[in-house]
Amino acid sequence: MAQSPSACLDTEAGKIAKVVLFPGDPLRAKVVAETYLENAECFNSIRGMFGFTGLYKGRRISVMGSGMGIPSATLYAHELYNLYGVDSIIRIGTAGAVSPDVRVRDLVIAMSASTNSNFSAQYEFPGLLAPTASFSLLRRAVEAAAAKKLPFHVGSVFTADMFYNQSTGINEKCRDLGLLAIDMETAGIYWEAMASGKRALSVLTASNHILTGEETPADERQNAFTDMMEVALETAWSVAAE
Numbered sequence: 001m002a003q004s005p006s007a008c009l010d011t012e013a014g015k016i017a018k019v020v021l022f023p024g025d026p027l028r029a030k031v032v033a034e035t036y037l038e039n040a041e042c043f044n045s046i047r048g049m050f051g052f053t054g055l056y057k058g059r060r061i062s063v064m065g066s067g068m069g070i071p072s073a074t075l076y077a078h079e080l081y082n083l084y085g086v087d088s089i090i091r092i093g094t095a096g097a098v099s100p101d102v103r104v105r106d107l108v109i110a111m112s113a114s115t116n117s118n119f120s121a122q123y124e125f126p127g128l129l130a131p132t133a134s135f136s137l138l139r140r141a142v143e144a145a146a147a148k149k150l151p152f153h154v155g156s157v158f159t160a161d162m163f164y165n166q167s168t169g170i171n172e173k174c175r176d177l178g179l180l181a182i183d184m185e186t187a188g189i190y191w192e193a194m195a196s197g198k199r200a201l202s203v204l205t206a207s208n209h210i211l212t213g214e215e216t217p218a219d220e221r222q223n224a225f226t227d228m229m230e231v232a233l234e235t236a237w238s239v240a241a242e
Helices: 026-036 070-083 119-123 135-147 170-176 186-196 218-223 226-240
Strands: 019-022 038-044 051-056 059-064 088-097 107-115 152-159 181-183 199-209
Touching: 019 070, 019 226, 026 038, 026 051, 026 059, 026 226, 038 059, 051 226, 059 226, 070 088, 070 186, 088 135, 088 186, 088 226, 107 135, 107 181, 107 186, 107 226, 119 186, 135 152, 135 199, 135 226, 152 186, 181 199, 186 199, 199 226
Parallel strands: 019 059, 019 088, 088 199, 107 152, 152 181
Antiparallel strands: 038 051, 051 059, 088 181, 107 199
Protein backbone atom coordinates (compact mmCIF):
# COMPACT_ATOMS: atom_id res chain seq x y z
CA MET A 1 0.00 0.00 0.00
CA ALA A 2 1.25 3.47 -0.87
CA GLN A 3 2.20 5.70 2.03
CA SER A 4 -0.49 8.16 3.05
CA PRO A 5 0.28 11.83 2.30
CA SER A 6 -1.37 12.71 5.60
CA ALA A 7 -0.14 12.58 9.17
CA CYS A 8 -3.71 12.06 10.39
CA LEU A 9 -5.31 9.68 7.87
CA ASP A 10 -3.97 6.23 7.09
CA THR A 11 -5.25 5.85 3.55
CA GLU A 12 -4.25 6.47 -0.04
CA ALA A 13 -5.60 8.53 -2.91
CA GLY A 14 -8.67 6.99 -4.47
CA LYS A 15 -10.04 5.48 -1.28
CA ILE A 16 -12.15 8.55 -0.52
CA ALA A 17 -15.09 9.69 -2.68
CA LYS A 18 -15.46 13.18 -4.13
CA VAL A 19 -18.23 13.97 -1.64
CA VAL A 20 -17.87 13.32 2.11
CA LEU A 21 -20.47 13.42 4.86
CA PHE A 22 -18.79 14.88 7.92
CA PRO A 23 -20.29 14.19 11.36
CA GLY A 24 -18.44 15.41 14.41
CA ASP A 25 -18.86 12.05 16.14
CA PRO A 26 -16.88 9.25 14.41
CA LEU A 27 -19.40 6.73 15.75
CA ARG A 28 -22.12 8.53 13.81
CA ALA A 29 -19.96 7.99 10.71
CA LYS A 30 -20.00 4.28 11.51
CA VAL A 31 -23.78 4.31 11.94
CA VAL A 32 -24.26 6.05 8.58
CA ALA A 33 -21.96 3.59 6.80
CA GLU A 34 -23.59 0.52 8.35
CA THR A 35 -27.14 1.79 7.82
CA TYR A 36 -27.05 3.44 4.41
CA LEU A 37 -23.95 2.48 2.41
CA GLU A 38 -23.54 -0.71 0.40
CA ASN A 39 -20.14 -2.45 0.35
CA ALA A 40 -18.77 0.11 2.81
CA GLU A 41 -15.04 -0.15 3.48
CA CYS A 42 -13.21 1.56 6.33
CA PHE A 43 -10.46 3.80 4.97
CA ASN A 44 -9.35 5.29 8.28
CA SER A 45 -9.36 4.44 11.98
CA ILE A 46 -6.34 6.46 13.14
CA ARG A 47 -7.15 8.15 16.49
CA GLY A 48 -10.57 6.48 16.30
CA MET A 49 -11.63 8.94 13.57
CA PHE A 50 -13.50 6.41 11.46
CA GLY A 51 -13.96 6.98 7.73
CA PHE A 52 -15.86 4.78 5.29
CA THR A 53 -16.53 4.73 1.56
CA GLY A 54 -19.42 2.86 -0.03
CA LEU A 55 -22.32 3.11 -2.44
CA TYR A 56 -25.55 5.00 -1.85
CA LYS A 57 -28.12 4.24 -4.53
CA GLY A 58 -25.29 3.23 -6.84
CA ARG A 59 -23.09 6.31 -6.34
CA ARG A 60 -19.85 6.47 -4.39
CA ILE A 61 -20.00 8.47 -1.14
CA SER A 62 -17.73 8.70 1.89
CA VAL A 63 -18.50 9.49 5.52
CA MET A 64 -15.91 10.42 8.13
CA GLY A 65 -15.79 11.93 11.61
CA SER A 66 -14.44 15.44 12.06
CA GLY A 67 -14.04 15.67 15.82
CA MET A 68 -15.31 18.61 17.86
CA GLY A 69 -14.45 22.24 17.21
CA ILE A 70 -12.91 24.24 14.39
CA PRO A 71 -9.28 23.07 14.91
CA SER A 72 -10.16 19.38 14.54
CA ALA A 73 -12.75 19.79 11.79
CA THR A 74 -10.60 22.05 9.63
CA LEU A 75 -7.54 19.83 10.00
CA TYR A 76 -9.43 16.94 8.43
CA ALA A 77 -11.32 19.14 5.95
CA HIS A 78 -8.08 20.71 4.71
CA GLU A 79 -6.52 17.31 4.06
CA LEU A 80 -9.66 15.91 2.42
CA TYR A 81 -9.86 18.89 0.08
CA ASN A 82 -6.17 19.32 -0.67
CA LEU A 83 -4.60 15.86 -0.33
CA TYR A 84 -7.41 13.52 -1.34
CA GLY A 85 -9.27 15.41 -4.06
CA VAL A 86 -12.56 15.80 -2.19
CA ASP A 87 -14.84 18.35 -3.86
CA SER A 88 -17.71 18.65 -1.37
CA ILE A 89 -18.05 18.22 2.39
CA ILE A 90 -21.48 18.06 4.02
CA ARG A 91 -21.41 18.42 7.79
CA ILE A 92 -24.07 16.39 9.59
CA GLY A 93 -24.12 17.29 13.24
CA THR A 94 -26.05 18.63 16.17
CA ALA A 95 -26.64 22.20 17.24
CA GLY A 96 -28.32 23.99 20.09
CA ALA A 97 -31.33 25.98 18.93
CA VAL A 98 -31.70 29.60 20.00
CA SER A 99 -34.47 30.77 17.67
CA PRO A 100 -38.01 30.52 19.06
CA ASP A 101 -39.04 29.15 15.66
CA VAL A 102 -36.71 26.14 15.84
CA ARG A 103 -37.95 23.12 17.76
CA VAL A 104 -35.86 20.25 19.08
CA ARG A 105 -35.25 17.70 16.28
CA ASP A 106 -35.91 20.27 13.51
CA LEU A 107 -33.34 20.53 10.73
CA VAL A 108 -31.19 23.65 10.40
CA ILE A 109 -29.53 24.19 7.01
CA ALA A 110 -26.79 26.74 7.56
CA MET A 111 -26.56 29.42 4.88
CA SER A 112 -23.79 31.24 6.75
CA ALA A 113 -22.09 31.20 10.14
CA SER A 114 -21.13 33.98 12.47
CA THR A 115 -18.38 33.05 14.91
CA ASN A 116 -16.04 34.20 17.67
CA SER A 117 -13.19 32.16 16.17
CA ASN A 118 -10.01 33.84 14.93
CA PHE A 119 -9.36 31.04 12.40
CA SER A 120 -9.70 33.33 9.37
CA ALA A 121 -6.86 35.64 10.51
CA GLN A 122 -4.48 33.40 8.53
CA TYR A 123 -6.03 34.59 5.27
CA GLU A 124 -5.06 38.23 5.95
CA PHE A 125 -8.34 39.38 4.44
CA PRO A 126 -8.80 43.17 4.77
CA GLY A 127 -12.03 42.93 6.75
CA LEU A 128 -14.32 40.19 8.07
CA LEU A 129 -14.42 37.18 5.76
CA ALA A 130 -17.97 35.80 5.97
CA PRO A 131 -18.10 31.98 6.19
CA THR A 132 -20.73 31.00 3.62
CA ALA A 133 -22.18 27.74 2.33
CA SER A 134 -22.03 26.54 -1.26
CA PHE A 135 -25.31 27.56 -2.87
CA SER A 136 -25.38 24.49 -5.11
CA LEU A 137 -25.28 22.22 -2.05
CA LEU A 138 -27.68 24.44 -0.11
CA ARG A 139 -30.28 24.39 -2.89
CA ARG A 140 -30.15 20.61 -3.19
CA ALA A 141 -30.47 20.10 0.56
CA VAL A 142 -33.49 22.41 0.70
CA GLU A 143 -35.08 20.50 -2.17
CA ALA A 144 -34.41 17.16 -0.43
CA ALA A 145 -35.87 18.36 2.89
CA ALA A 146 -38.92 19.85 1.17
CA ALA A 147 -39.52 16.64 -0.83
CA LYS A 148 -39.55 14.67 2.43
CA LYS A 149 -41.89 17.23 4.04
CA LEU A 150 -39.54 17.65 6.98
CA PRO A 151 -39.52 20.57 9.42
CA PHE A 152 -36.46 22.61 8.42
CA HIS A 153 -35.09 26.12 8.66
CA VAL A 154 -32.57 27.89 6.43
CA GLY A 155 -30.49 30.76 7.78
CA SER A 156 -27.47 31.74 9.82
CA VAL A 157 -25.92 29.92 12.76
CA PHE A 158 -23.28 30.83 15.31
CA THR A 159 -20.12 28.72 15.50
CA ALA A 160 -18.72 28.96 19.01
CA ASP A 161 -15.04 28.50 19.78
CA MET A 162 -15.86 27.09 23.20
CA PHE A 163 -18.54 24.79 24.59
CA TYR A 164 -18.54 26.23 28.11
CA ASN A 165 -18.64 30.00 27.68
CA GLN A 166 -18.09 32.30 30.66
CA SER A 167 -19.51 35.29 28.75
CA THR A 168 -23.13 36.03 29.57
CA GLY A 169 -25.86 36.99 27.15
CA ILE A 170 -24.37 35.43 23.99
CA ASN A 171 -27.29 33.01 23.49
CA GLU A 172 -29.87 35.76 23.80
CA LYS A 173 -27.89 38.02 21.48
CA CYS A 174 -27.80 35.27 18.83
CA ARG A 175 -31.56 34.88 19.20
CA ASP A 176 -32.19 38.62 18.94
CA LEU A 177 -30.06 38.89 15.79
CA GLY A 178 -32.09 36.15 14.08
CA LEU A 179 -29.57 33.32 14.24
CA LEU A 180 -31.08 29.85 14.33
CA ALA A 181 -28.70 27.70 16.36
CA ILE A 182 -25.19 27.32 17.79
CA ASP A 183 -22.59 24.71 16.81
CA MET A 184 -18.79 24.44 16.95
CA GLU A 185 -17.64 23.55 13.42
CA THR A 186 -19.62 25.17 10.59
CA ALA A 187 -17.74 28.47 10.21
CA GLY A 188 -14.36 26.73 10.05
CA ILE A 189 -15.50 24.19 7.46
CA TYR A 190 -16.98 26.97 5.32
CA TRP A 191 -13.76 29.01 5.51
CA GLU A 192 -11.69 25.94 4.66
CA ALA A 193 -13.87 25.22 1.62
CA MET A 194 -13.61 28.83 0.45
CA ALA A 195 -9.82 28.85 0.83
CA SER A 196 -9.51 25.51 -0.98
CA GLY A 197 -11.85 26.48 -3.84
CA LYS A 198 -14.24 23.66 -2.86
CA ARG A 199 -17.81 23.30 -1.54
CA ALA A 200 -19.27 22.85 1.94
CA LEU A 201 -22.63 22.76 3.68
CA SER A 202 -23.89 22.08 7.20
CA VAL A 203 -27.12 20.17 7.68
CA LEU A 204 -27.76 20.20 11.42
CA THR A 205 -30.29 18.75 13.84
CA ALA A 206 -31.44 20.82 16.81
CA SER A 207 -30.49 18.36 19.55
CA ASN A 208 -31.52 20.76 22.30
CA HIS A 209 -32.92 24.24 22.79
CA ILE A 210 -30.44 26.34 24.72
CA LEU A 211 -32.98 28.89 25.94
CA THR A 212 -35.81 26.53 26.93
CA GLY A 213 -33.65 23.73 28.31
CA GLU A 214 -35.29 20.97 26.23
CA GLU A 215 -32.80 18.21 25.30
CA THR A 216 -32.51 14.87 23.53
CA PRO A 217 -30.67 11.86 25.02
CA ALA A 218 -26.98 11.32 24.21
CA ASP A 219 -27.61 7.97 22.48
CA GLU A 220 -30.17 9.58 20.17
CA ARG A 221 -27.59 12.18 19.16
CA GLN A 222 -25.25 9.39 18.07
CA ASN A 223 -27.60 6.86 16.53
CA ALA A 224 -30.78 8.67 15.52
CA PHE A 225 -31.48 11.94 13.67
CA THR A 226 -32.14 9.96 10.47
CA ASP A 227 -33.87 12.94 8.80
CA MET A 228 -30.59 14.86 8.79
CA MET A 229 -28.64 11.87 7.51
CA GLU A 230 -31.09 11.19 4.69
CA VAL A 231 -31.23 14.82 3.53
CA ALA A 232 -27.42 14.92 3.47
CA LEU A 233 -27.24 11.59 1.64
CA GLU A 234 -29.69 12.76 -1.02
CA THR A 235 -27.67 15.94 -1.45
CA ALA A 236 -24.44 13.98 -1.68
CA TRP A 237 -26.03 11.54 -4.15
CA SER A 238 -26.98 14.39 -6.49
CA VAL A 239 -23.48 15.86 -6.28
CA ALA A 240 -21.81 12.49 -6.83
CA ALA A 241 -23.28 12.33 -10.33
CA GLU A 242 -21.25 15.38 -11.45
